[in-house]
Amino acid sequence: MESKCIYCGKDHSLSESDIIPDALTNARILNRNVCGIEHNNRFSDMFESKVIDALAFITNELDIKSSKGKKYASYDAVITVEGTDYNLKLHGDNEIFNGRVIKSSDNTHLISSYDKTVKIAKDESKVHPLDINAIEIEKKIKINNEIFFDSAMHRMLSKIAFEWYCSKNNISGYYNEFKDIVDFITTGNGTNPVSIIQEEEIYKMIDQQVNLGSHTLLAFEKGDGEIDVVISLFGLLIYRVVVTKNKPSICNNNFLYVELRTDSLRKELVHHSIEEAQQKFVEMLAPEKFMKAGVVNGVSIMVPKVMEPVSNVDLYPLLFNLTKYFISVGKDAIGPNAKVNALFLNQLKNITQSSTLQKKSIKRFVNETFYEGHEKIRLNTQSSNKKATVLFYSIYLIGMSEEERLDDKILQEILNEGLSCSANAEVVVDDEMEKNLKSIMMADEGYSDVLEKGAAKVINWQN
Numbered sequence: 001m002e003s004k005c006i007y008c009g010k011d012h013s014l015s016e017s018d019i020i021p022d023a024l025t026n027a028r029i030l031n032r033n034v035c036g037i038e039h040n041n042r043f044s045d046m047f048e049s050k051v052i053d054a055l056a057f058i059t060n061e062l063d064i065k066s067s068k069g070k071k072y073a074s075y076d077a078v079i080t081v082e083g084t085d086y087n088l089k090l091h092g093d094n095e096i097f098n099g100r101v102i103k104s105s106d107n108t109h110l111i112s113s114y115d116k117t118v119k120i121a122k123d124e125s126k127v128h129p130l131d132i133n134a135i136e137i138e139k140k141i142k143i144n145n146e147i148f149f150d151s152a153m154h155r156m157l158s159k160i161a162f163e164w165y166c167s168k169n170n171i172s173g174y175y176n177e178f179k180d181i182v183d184f185i186t187t188g189n190g191t192n193p194v195s196i197i198q199e200e201e202i203y204k205m206i207d208q209q210v211n212l213g214s215h216t217l218l219a220f221e222k223g224d225g226e227i228d229v230v231i232s233l234f235g236l237l238i239y240r241v242v243v244t245k246n247k248p249s250i251c252n253n254n255f256l257y258v259e260l261r262t263d264s265l266r267k268e269l270v271h272h273s274i275e276e277a278q279q280k281f282v283e284m285l286a287p288e289k290f291m292k293a294g295v296v297n298g299v300s301i302m303v304p305k306v307m308e309p310v311s312n313v314d315l316y317p318l319l320f321n322l323t324k325y326f327i328s329v330g331k332d333a334i335g336p337n338a339k340v341n342a343l344f345l346n347q348l349k350n351i352t353q354s355s356t357l358q359k360k361s362i363k364r365f366v367n368e369t370f371y372e373g374h375e376k377i378r379l380n381t382q383s384s385n386k387k388a389t390v391l392f393y394s395i396y397l398i399g400m401s402e403e404e405r406l407d408d409k410i411l412q413e414i415l416n417e418g419l420s421c422s423a424n425a426e427v428v429v430d431d432e433m434e435k436n437l438k439s440i441m442m443a444d445e446g447y448s449d450v451l452e453k454g455a456a457k458v459i460n461w462q463n
């Protein structure tokens with residue numbers, strides 16, 4: 001079939017559009033029927049880059065970065081050292097003191113390596129040594145939660161919902177049924193199709209089923225031909241986007257689901273309708289169906305029919321319940337309110353206090369912390385960084401392990417034994433656990449060397 005832009009119908013200069021901007025996910029999904037200049041590149045300037053910049057702290061926390069860029073996105077932070085504030089840009093948690101010059105907010109203090117500082121001060125007596133392993137460092141990050149209610153966010157969510165629904169229905173060309181959402185995405189004018197789910201129970205249900213930091217998309221049809229797409233963005237907030245009030249008759253797939261995980265894995269379901277999905281689900285649960293394969297010595301041989309893969313079978317009941325709720329309850333919020341803010345803060349706390357221990361996050365941590373020429377690691381009992389503590393402890397376990405070479409299976413065993421959790425699991429760290437892990441390591445006189453040994457194994461771990 002001929003390809004045409006879903007926004008304007010143009011049949012040339014089409015491009016691959018990242019349905020979710022590349023910088024916001026490690027699991028890319030594409031729509032190839034979007035023209036390059038007018039409707040792919042321009043969206044980036046019109047609204048996507050604003051959202052990407054504002055979410056840099058979140059993508060850092062989740063180890064998500066653009067496949068095009070080398071570095072993680074930077075974000076503004078304020079650190080307080082001995083009562084003085086320093087403003088700086090961070091790419092990650094673990095690279096505050098990496099030899100660069102940090103100037104205090106009031107321009108009266110500088111922090112850098114000792115040699116560099118003496119050079120700048122031209123007088124050693126003016127330089128005051130800091131033991132970065134013993135000082136208390138307070139780090140403050142301003143999270144701009146306004147972005148979650150900003151028109152740029154609403155346009156981006158509308159674009160995600162529209163392009164995803166179209167890609168799963170192989171839509172090519174412009175359809176008048178999508179006029180409202182196309183107008184809103186391309187101009188920001190017209191009725192805003194986005195609202196916010198504010199029922200706490202829904203957040204809990206989705207959290208239980210999906211991985212930390214995943215994007216989750218669910219499309220369904222309301223009785224009257226309206227298509228809604230519900231988007232859980234990093235699990236932070238859940239939005240509903242009305243894609244059309246009246247779907248084009250060529251759209252056959254109207255019950256859709258995908259989970260896009262931070263480790264780039266995905267789970268996907270495509271069905272014509274919720275009824276068809278329910279039918280499939282019942283069939284999956286039915287006792288194995290056998291068929292006659294032949295008669296051998298008078299005995300009928302029965303073999304099981306080829307079964308459809310049932311790996312996602314556990315998902316269906318949740319999706320049926322969610323859809324039922326989304327179809328019948330219309331009590332969404334259209335902007336921030338006390339309920340929505342409380343939900344957002346709670347979800348944000350989950351993300352910042354949980355570590356997903358996967359190869360990618362462990363490798364990143366080692367590269368940023370055990371870079372060439374770094375000083376021996378001494379843990380700081382004065383400052384708290386829950387994620388870093390769990391990662392240090394994982395490196396410590398790797399260092400203690402007798403295994404010289406790492407692979408996914410060995411990592412799994414090491415974490416299982418030492419932290420009673422599996423790789424890719426979420427580890428939620430509270431104050432007590434942080435204290436415990438630190439004291440286990442610090443009770444070992446040689447822990448700095450063990451950490452170096454563990455880090456070396458991670459650095460040598462090839463794909």
Ligand SMILES: [Zn+2]
Pocket residue numbers: 005006007008009010034035038039
């Ligand atoms: Zn176009």
